[in-house]
Amino acid sequence: MSTADLATRPPAGASPAAHAPRRSRLRVAGFVAAFFVVLCTVRVLTGADELTSSGTLSIALVATMPIALAGLGGLWAERAGVVNIGLEGMMIMGTLGAGYFGYHYGVTIGVLGAVALGAVGGALHALATVVFGVDHIVSGVAINIIAAGVSGFLAEAWFSGLSGGGPTQSPPLPKPATIDIAFISDPANRLEDKGWFLLSDLASVVEMFTKNLSVLVVLGLLLIVGSWWVLWRTRFGLRLRSCGEAPAAAESLGVDVYRYKIVAVVVSGALAGLGGALLAMVSSSGFQVGQTNNRGYIGLAAMIFGNWRPGGMFMGSTLFGYTQALPFRQGPTSVHALLLLVAILLLAVGVLQLVRGHRRRAIGALVFAVVFLVWFLVTDTVPSDFTQMAPYVTTLLVLALASQRLRMPAADGLIYRKGSAG
Template sequence: MSSVASVPGTSRGPVTDLLTGGGRARRITWYVVGALVLVSLVRVISGEAALTSSSTMSAALLLAVPIGLAALGGLFSERAGVVNIGLDGMMILGTWGAGFAGYQWGWGAAVLGGLLFGALGGLLHALATVTFGVDHVVSGVAINILAAGLVRFLSELLYSDNPAGGGVTQSPPLSSNPPELSLPVLSSGPDLLGDLERQHWFLVSDLAGVLRGVTSGVGVLTILAVLLVPASYLLLWRTAFGLRLRSCGENPAAADSLGVPVYRMKYIAVIISGALSGLGGVFLVFIAGIYRENQTNGRGFIGLAALIFGNWRPGGLAAGAGLFGFADALQLRSRTAVVALLLLVAVLLAAVAVWQGVRRRAVQAVLAAAFAGAALTGFLMIEELPPGIVSFTPHLTTLLVLSLASQRLRMPKADGLVYRRGEH
């Protein structure tokens, strides 16, 4: 494997990893602390306790998991050089597979059914892009369209006259749900975190609300899904398999010349991508207790946005999924609390304006300052947003975050390129 490490952009030395890893951990810690302080300050100024309440955080974790799983699926595929626009279609297949297996054999079968159907979608995408050289975007769009039509056909075929219930747009209810648990110490015994949260103290109550929300009544599968983030990092950046897979997305010709089975690695990566996206669909079925048509509501595309926001790294995409999950949970919990997000946006844009001014980018600084002023004006003038705008909050957050993060992105060099042995 020493020869494969020479592929450009795929490996670093152990000393460099150690030094940059420590610095990155400190930087992430400061980012988390800064974000919590900022949100706590906005909560105090606006008086909207829902911003950091335990119920909001619990819902945010639950809603972030499907987005994060779709983003993880995109990570495997795109690190191997295959653009996966079909994440939403694979999630749709996963929801139907989970609904079909879950109402007959329970939640364990629902997990397997969602994984299998999502993996089949990934296999189809790999067959089109890797073997037949179809444009990756075209294949992904086709899978999204095909998945929506296929699940409707299967529902009409199997659910229309089903004695267990269901219909052309939904399955019968699941026969069982996965177990839940609360983490020890923080969520057992006296409700210390709940008492602190109800005091509404600056930062302390907010921290208590966050911890209470993410440690109480958490599903076993949710914990496993969260653990998939560090597991994916270790697999892709700390194993020979991961090095080979990433080399296919950086320089497949060089990897091929060093003995890496490029076609096989791409197939494996895209099938894993489909399975993870299907697992994201499984979580949506568990949340509702039933499969419904259009259940993903574009979350596969939001997962793709989280992947891009995270710069094709596991930690970054987890942060993006958490952000979008928080926006989704907040609009479900409180319409007035969404208005408080305008104050948060105003502060962030003001910081961007200052940063761009320091870097002597006058146009960007003026635009950021103007939008910051508009957001602050909206916060001061608006009491409650219309329901249509509130429900669109996660998508608006997606657009805003991507526009702010677009300057620092670095995708895999061979991502989206059709590779043919001997042509490069």
């Protein structure tokens, strides 16, 4: 048997398992469609039009992408068997790189600088965990602490005295180019203004992708799709994933496990650095100390919610980005409408668990559904503090609901030594 055997796939129709990925994708698409229909229904029932407006969706997409890129970085590392808690620090380095190189050399060099500094963080994590066998969590936490300190020190050294800058922030940075397709977005905007059920909501989605769309956001979306193709449709990806499932078996077939792990972790850091560039150049006007605001950790949570797959990871990131963006539109009013949405979703989860025979889980979901429904009926708004908490509460809810069917790579987080038995 040779390494080529690792890339061998069973012929079409060979077994029911061969169709499992397709069924999984269809199931995810069905869930997304059902969720969107429920969201449209809540918009009509509550009159909170900002729930699906193109403005809200555009802000949500911009808020989603840094989280999704951090989550994608975590996915690359963990599919190779390396836990990357240091995503937050690598994203911090990305924001710093975008601030310095973007200000002095323009958008393109700024993005490349952010990717390079993120990759340096990934290389340090790979050196510690893969080469020297340091515990993955310890190494990741150390990188986060180091990155926070280095960014604060270098920000003061680089940006103090510059016009518009200061010891904790860079001057305003140039913005990446945007995509505007007026002959599509203008009719979509007119249809959105009609307020029709589902049709106007779909028009909002079309307008989101055709009006003032940053090329960095498009790049992030392409990287998510490209990562799926590379990791699940190429020989390289199969070998890399084998390092996270059974590294000893992969080594016995001639796979250079160390090399694949190092490459995966460096790519992980580069992706997190790109997420930092998006934060500094698209989400805000420039670099600021602390602007990642724990998005690296949220990206890691989104990756776990997505069961270590790009599509599910992006769905989890979108939930966080959407709840983060919504208060910017109608504030507590829109978040109040989310109470009804959460009640409906929990009701659906409870019924599904009941059908599957999980009575205890079903009762828990139904009880919380009643609580959220009563909360929605007896109030008109929600406290501003809860509005700020909504993204984090959403993250906890989705992780709790998804935790029953998760399966991490078998060798994820384990220290590997060449020639070992596991």
